[in-house]
Amino acid sequence: MTFSRAQVSAGAGSVVDYGLMVLARQLLGWPLFWAVALGGVVGAGINFSLNRYWTFTAGSGTHDYSNAFLLQLTKFVLTVVGSILLKYLGTYLLERHLGIDYKIGKLISDLFVSVLFNYPMQRYWVFRKTPS
Structure with missing residues (x-):
């Protein structure tokens, strides 16, 4: 359920x-x-809000995060910087070296970065839950 919500939020x-x-x-x-x-x-601003208050609440509506809002925001910003750099690099390389239009290259880069980088970083680092 969390992965599905994360994909809706990312979308x-x-x-x-x-x-x-x-x-x-x-x-x-x-x-x-x-x-x-x-x-x-x-x-990212839209994604942070949705993730904090909907995606990673595990349907409980509670926010049992292991870190405070400002720390969470800082971690999210660092993740977003990495994400933007990866998306740009992927888009640029696809356009420059494979001749793929940047609009298509961005979609391809977004897919890979979202699933392989953003989701794990947000799930296990930014929005980590306090152990029960």
Whole structure:
């Protein structure tokens, strides 16, 4: 159940992330890195809120986290920085070396980073529960 909720939460943040990236890149002409960063930061805010208050409550509605809000936020920010860098790197490499349009490359990168990096970091580090 937690993994499913995490994917819904990630999806909500990703829709905003992707939309802002395309807007910044296509309409505003921003460089790829800054467009990815803008989308990533705003999408992360949505993701943090959903994860803290819905995803990792395990259906109980309680917040028995092993660390306080500010520590949790700090850990989340560090995770997001790593996530943005990985997503940018993946998008850039797919575009530069394989000729995949950045819009498609970003979706591919997001999928891998979300499942292999973001979920484990958030589940086991950022939103770790206090042992019963």
